[in-house]
Amino acid sequence: MPETRVPFRGGGFRPTARRWVGVAVFVALIALIEAGTRSGVISALTLPKPSDVLATFRDLYDTGLLWKHLAPSLSRLAVGAAIGASAGISVGVLIGLFSYIRAGLVPLVAAIFPIPKIALLPLFVIWFGIDEGSKYALIAFGTFTPTVVAAYGAVDNVDRTLIRMGQSFGLSWWSIVRKIVLPGAMPGILSGLRISLAIAIILLVAAEMLGAEYGIGAYILEAGSLYDLERLFAGVVILSILGVLVSAALSLIEARVLRWRS
Amino acid sequence: MRLRLDTIRHEYGGMTVLDDVSLDIPSGEIVCIVGPSGCGKSTLLRLIGGLEEPTSGAVMQVGEPPADCLNPLTYVFQDFALLPWRTARGNIALALEDHGLTAERREAIIADVLARTRLSDFADALPKQLSGGMKQRVAIARALAVNPAVMLMDEPLSALDSQTRELLMDDLIALWSRAPFTAVYVTHNLAEAVRLGHQIVVLSRRPGRIREVVRIDKPLGERGLGDADLEAVQKRLWSLMREEAAAADAELLDA
Numbered sequence A: 001m002p003e004t005r006v007p008f009r010g011g012g013f014r015p016t017a018r019r020w021v022g023v024a025v026f027v028a029l030i031a032l033i034e035a036g037t038r039s040g041v042i043s044a045l046t047l048p049k050p051s052d053v054l055a056t057f058r059d060l061y062d063t064g065l066l067w068k069h070l071a072p073s074l075s076r077l078a079v080g081a082a083i084g085a086s087a088g089i090s091v092g093v094l095i096g097l098f099s100y101i102r103a104g105l106v107p108l109v110a111a112i113f114p115i116p117k118i119a120l121l122p123l124f125v126i127w128f129g130i131d132e133g134s135k136y137a138l139i140a141f142g143t144f145t146p147t148v149v150a151a152y153g154a155v156d157n158v159d160r161t162l163i164r165m166g167q168s169f170g171l172s173w174w175s176i177v178r179k180i181v182l183p184g185a186m187p188g189i190l191s192g193l194r195i196s197l198a199i200a201i202i203l204l205v206a207a208e209m210l211g212a213e214y215g216i217g218a219y220i221l222e223a224g225s226l227y228d229l230e231r232l233f234a235g236v237v238i239l240s241i242l243g244v245l246v247s248a249a250l251s252l253i254e255a256r257v258l259r260w261r262s
Numbered sequence B: 001m002r003l004r005l006d007t008i009r010h011e012y013g014g015m016t017v018l019d020d021v022s023l024d025i026p027s028g029e030i031v032c033i034v035g036p037s038g039c040g041k042s043t044l045l046r047l048i049g050g051l052e053e054p055t056s057g058a059v060m061q062v063g064e065p066p067a068d069c070l071n072p073l074t075y076v077f078q079d080f081a082l083l084p085w086r087t088a089r090g091n092i093a094l095a096l097e098d099h100g101l102t103a104e105r106r107e108a109i110i111a112d113v114l115a116r117t118r119l120s121d122f123a124d125a126l127p128k129q130l131s132g133g134m135k136q137r138v139a140i141a142r143a144l145a146v147n148p149a150v151m152l153m154d155e156p157l158s159a160l161d162s163q164t165r166e167l168l169m170d171d172l173i174a175l176w177s178r179a180p181f182t183a184v185y186v187t188h189n190l191a192e193a194v195r196l197g198h199q200i201v202v203l204s205r206r207p208g209r210i211r212e213v214v215r216i217d218k219p220l221g222e223r224g225l226g227d228a229d230l231e232a233v234q235k236r237l238w239s240l241m242r243e244e245a246a247a248a249d250a251e252l253l254d255a
Helices: A021-039 A050-062 A065-097 A099-112 A117-128 A132-156 A160-168 A173-209 A216-225 A229-257 B041-048 B088-099 B103-116 B132-145 B162-178 B190-196 B228-254
Strands: B002-012 B015-025 B030-034 B056-062 B073-076 B150-154 B182-186 B199-203 B210-215
Touching: A021 A050, A050 A065, A050 A229, A065 A099, A065 A132, A065 A173, A065 A216, A065 A229, A099 A132, A117 A132, A117 A173, A132 A173, A160 A173, A160 B073, A173 A216, A173 A229, A173 B088, A216 A229, B002 B041, B002 B182, B015 B041, B015 B210, B030 B041, B030 B190, B041 B150, B041 B182, B073 B132, B088 B103, B088 B132, B103 B132, B132 B162, B162 B190, B182 B190, B190 B228, B199 B228, B210 B228
Parallel strands: B030 B182, B030 B199, B073 B150, B150 B182
Antiparallel strands: B002 B015, B002 B056, B199 B210
16 A cells, blocks of 8 residues: 655645734835935936935934924824714714614715715815814814724624623613623724724825925925925825824734733 | 413514413422424523513513522523623623622622632633633623522533533532522533433424423432433433424424
8 A cells, every 4th residue: 555645735824923024025125226226227206215215304303394294293183083083983883872873874974985085175174264173174074984984883793692691680771881882892993993093194194285384294295396206205204104103003002902802 | 589481472573483381480490491403492591581572471570589689580691691801700790780789799799609610710810711611600600699589591501512511510510509599491402401400391393382391309419420310311301302303403404
């Protein structure tokens, strides 16, 4: 009888942590662009030299302009996203809990969701003024709809047997909502916030492109209209970093709040 | 306090799942309900505890529950139904929080039920850290914490492997021997029924009707794995159910 070893067929399809690969991709890409722009393969009009972008960035930092642009942007992002996310979570949870609110608001949210909020900016300017109000409103409105959808989906996904359990122990309605529904909906709400906050950053720039003296968006718009690619990229890099930081902050919150998840 | 089921009939969307179920659940005894799958035994348990309303008939509570009873009809669920974000202690506390007890009283109850279920060392463990058997012990501790008049157990051992099941059965018998409780115990496992039941109610296939009530007088503490007399009862139960189970199985295939 011939003997052959049974070949291994399992494995794969299981993402594992590969910590430094992400950094390596960034470094390799930047190094490639640096080499390309230095050697002239990539023309100066196509892409700026990464080292020049870094120099611009340092310049921005040294002159104190970085904070002058970043501070108003961060406060707009914080205020707008906080209003939008908290309103979104509240409305989403209400939709999840009450059939009448669901029947009334789900079609409305579905109608509002696909509207590009940027298109409404002129309207917001009339409603809330050219100053900070319209910017807060735009960001808040843009984060609101995806948060609502995520929140009521999360409430719908709370394990019904846990709710039955709460009822079987005679817990009050409010206790069930507070101790079973809300914590159970937390994972869904937090993953919805990831998307909502990314949208908030996009809308922040859009809002600042229209009538803002300072702000990352204003900075990028100005650089773009002067075709100053170094400054444009410096601005874009700031936005990327902002996005990464927001996502990292959410991961930290998830790790703390959702410690119970296996 | 005891329970009386009065000609219960239940329908789901025009289909009768339970019909003419009348039953007495005497105080201090474990009543096991067995039957082929889909016979409505879990539905019956939900009706008994008021999680569902019967189409006709009623579940009557005869007499008053004991004075220190916080939740007269208390469930133990098949899938444990523990809040994954609360520790064992927190899960037990959940059942006590709405009753306006003092913090000391609550702590005392929790410590007592944890000790009775041999979980004192695992009070601060999250459900994800516990084995299936321990999770169900936490759920049983939570049920004991409210000092129920009747425990409603819905296949409490079905999600566990057979060895854990055997251990937990011993635990249940020990708990009952120390302080007899009233329970309705739904299971499809006849071995569990003959080990734990003072009475075993056999339901027919859909619509579920009571086919027979078998009494076992041997004290719970003296029953063991593989006792010849229990085996005989189990065989009889199986002969009662066998055709029904086969027919119920075929019915599902037709549907």
